[in-house]
Amino acid sequence: MTPCAVKVPSSPKEAPVQQAGPQGAHGSPETRAPASHPGAVRVPPQATAADVDRAWGPGVSGPTARGTAGTGVPADGARGEHTHSEQPIPLPRAAQSRPAQARPVVQRSSVRGQILDALRAALVGGELAPGEVYSAPALGDRFGVSATPVREAMQQLAMEGAVEVVPNRGFRVVERGARELAELAEIRALLELPVLLRLARTMPAERWTELRPLAEATAHAASTGCRATYAETDRAFHRAVLSLAGNTQLVRIADDLHRRAQWPLVDTKADTSRSALMADAADHGTLLDALAAGDVSVVQSLVRNHVTGAH
Template sequence: MNQGVQGPADTGVPAARGRPAAPPAPSRPDGGDAGPDTDRERAADPGTVRGEHTHSERPLPRPRPAVQRSSVRGQVLDALRTALVAGELAPGEVYSAPALGERFGVSATPVREAMQQLALEGAVEVVPNRGFRVVERDARELAELAEVRALIEVPVMLRLARTVPADRWRELRPLAEATVRAAASGCRAAYAESDRAFHRAVLAQGGNDQLVRIADDLHRRAQWPLVGGPARQRRAELVADAAEHTALLDALAARDLEVVRALVGEHFAGSV
């Protein structure tokens, strides 16, 4: 008995005589077959007719976890800034992104992105085919930064002393006390962070976000170690510097403009 070649789906029902067999149903992009309900689904869904969605579209790739990537880059940037302040990244030395990535347990990419940000801030400079060199700073640059900070912050603090109520300054006392505790610990990086937090809070009383951002950038640059200078300030110097914060709050609350001017000037001149 001769057996003919069966169609794609042998259901036991012969094809209608005189008509060619229907072609196989096209497969769907998700791997399934577009069965007999496909046409009815299209007819029932007017959105497919308008072109809002068709079964021939390829599925879009899922978005990359940009927030997570940004978080990693931010953590690396904070770690690099801490290493700069603590003197762990020595001025004049060149560091590669892969080596730093291995140190922080991340890939070279977020390290490279963080280093590019530090280059914009003036902390490092790009060395082609090698990595990033920590910028060598001297006493003159530190003096210039102190002068610019004084030009910005002294007039602002004098104005705030005239206008901000005393109770607002008392609310900042916990931040001043935090700088004292950080200074007592002897950790220069911890003190640097608490020092900037205090100054940001004081300047923020004026409501000028741009001024706070610029002043904080200058403050950060003033905290990087000098070439040939000590990697860490002595604990006594940190404690003395922190004590000026509480004295400054007292002078601001009392609206003693002369003391405010003197304290801010001394604070900038003695900061490293």
């Protein structure tokens, strides 16, 4: 487990489905995390999924019953997940070191985005394990929020191909192999390489110097051994490099491919050690040198090798 990892509990595979009782869609009282749980993200009180459905009145299907339009995720795959026997999720170390009163309160409008970021970090860090099933109500309890923003975040991950819906249980992390990673690397090279070769010929050297702090940030993140932290700085560096081409759509598509390439494989033979992360980060400085010098042959070789061995 990496130093920055957030432990995310998986759903028991054989336990019966937990039906929503008087307490709402989160499960029975013994499965609810208390508001003062040290591992919870503090949020204002929110309506549960059951509260929303009740507000529509008897005999009327509320928004949670209909599912999420346009996502391809059925409502029955996102409701009724059981929550037994799951362990609390501790906050990241940086948050644990702050007193409770100093921790920022998550505003309702940003809950879904912050939960999505946390789940993506857990995915990259391997805490959302390939093949495991995770229930939205249980994760919501552990994060200190209702199941709704967790479910919405998981549905976003389902659209991205990171997880798949398991009816009446939750979401299973997709099991990926080396072939998918190789295909992503090929697509990234096809998109990014022509752009970087053009920039190497046309962009003045001082523009590449401006990106040095971002390359140094990746080296610092790699030195911590935290895969999730490194993944964020790595993508930030590549976004900044590609943004010099002035093509917003290219940056968005390339960043999505890069994020997907960072998800863990089922057969984790790839070296994800601290030294491997530092070697990957060192490529960023070398790439900036080659771009500033206009050395297209070195740029071409570096880019192909870098995206193939992306961490």
